[in-house]
Amino acid sequence: MKHLLVYFTKTLHLNPLFKELVEEKLKEYRLYVDEYIVLDVNTANLDFFINLQDSKYTHISIITEESSFCIVNKFLATMNESELIQSDDDFILKDNLKYQNSSLLIKLNDKFVNILKAKDYFLPEFLYEDTMMNVFYILDDDFDGVNVILNTQAKPYGVKVYVFNLFNGLICVNIFKEKFSHLDGFMQSVRALFDKKIIEEINVFSFILNKLKEKNKTITFAESCTAGALVNEFSKLDGCSNILMASVVTYSVNSKKQWLKIDDYCANNVYSNECTIAMAKGALALTKADYAISTTGLLGKDDFNEIKSGDVFICVANNEKNISKKLKLNSSRALMQKECALACAVLLLDFDKELFFNE
Structure with missing residues (x-):
């Protein structure tokens, strides 16, 4: 499956938040973008759409605005020697597979083409089958x-x-x-x-959330180097309020001491397994959750004494036991935070396999 994403808009493709919205929607349909094109509304012509018929792509998503939605439908009607019909406030291709709330799905030779009329932060639903x-x-x-x-x-x-x-x-x-x-x-x-x-879910964090919800368990987070990246993965999901007790970002040593009650040894060794264990235990005491996950480490460009950039320590704990792990990461700061969050999810799954993998 080859997927082409086309922005046929005047300004929406310049909005980074809107582009993130498109990416999130595509993930829901298990679609990855192999290539994306920005098409100039003022100079686009029929030749571009004719060339799509012979392209290598099997799925083509075209993001339009109100005026360009109509233009695309006219071009496709001309190509297919088809008619336009009025539906709601739109003129759309008569020979379509599905039309729903400003989203039109057609078949162009052996290709699926989905045209979506977007506006500001509104993006219609993609109409592809999600089983492909x-x-x-x-x-x-x-x-x-x-x-x-x-x-x-x-x-x-x-x-x-x-x-x-x-x-x-x-x-x-x-x-x-x-x-x-x-x-x-x-x-x-x-x-x-x-x-x-x-x-068997597209999102590992969603799998964890659903299992915790099913078993009536709660979780809390104490983050340092990830600065909220971990709790953010859960807070983006529907139903997080059922399992998420609280989260603290204790970036400074003082906040670790005041909120999580780490001792002087951990305060002097914040980049260590001992510190991340103390942070997790402190989060459990603070929130009374069933599970706690903590992170600490060095994600800056410079090393600190014997601690190298990319050295990260993570811990999962409950009131009976804890497990900690040292990670060696090597990427951009933002990507290392995401990698660390994912590593924490894996550690939690390993920490209590009976809960997550027994029916």
Whole structure:
């Protein structure tokens, strides 16, 4: 599956928040953008749309505004020798697969084309079927072994498998259906092979939230180097208020001492497993949650004594036990924060496998 995203707008493609909205919506439909194009509203012509017929893409999403939505429909009607009909306040291509709330889905030769009329921060729903691609995760350190097993297993079922390491211990699997694929059969075989290791949701944090909600458990966070990146992953999800007790960002040593009650040793060794354990215990005492996750480390460009840039310490704890881990990260500051949040999710899943993987 090859996906082209086209911005046929005067100003919306310049708005970074709107572009983030588009990306989030596409993720819901398991669509990745292979290429995106900004089309000049003033100079666009029919030739561009004619060329789309012979392009390599199977799915083409065109983001328009009110005026350009009409232009696209006129071009496509001319190409297909079709008619325009009025629906709601729009003139749309008569030969369409579906039209719903300013979103139109058509078939252009063998390609699906979805035209969406956006406005300010309103983006209509994409109308693609959400079953064209499946995403799931496997908790396993043996990437090469998992890759071989999945690709071997996929052949009899006629599906294409793309496997990559999202983070050490967390393998992301993308499954693309072919014309005669038997996806259900493939997934049944994967469940049998990777029992209690498979996460069948597109979002790992959503999987955790749903399991905690199901088991009536709560969680809290004490973050330093991630500065709220971890709790942000959960707060973006519907239902987070059912499981999220509180979160503190204790960036300074003083805030760690005052809010989380870490001792002098941890205060003098904030980049350590001992400190992150103390932070998690302090968060549990502060909020009375069932689980706590804490982070501390060095994400700046410079090293600090024996601590190197990218050295991060994370901990998961409950009232009975705790587990901590040192990470070695090497990327931009923002990406390291996201990687750390993901590592915390993996550590939590490993911390209580009975809760997350037993029915």
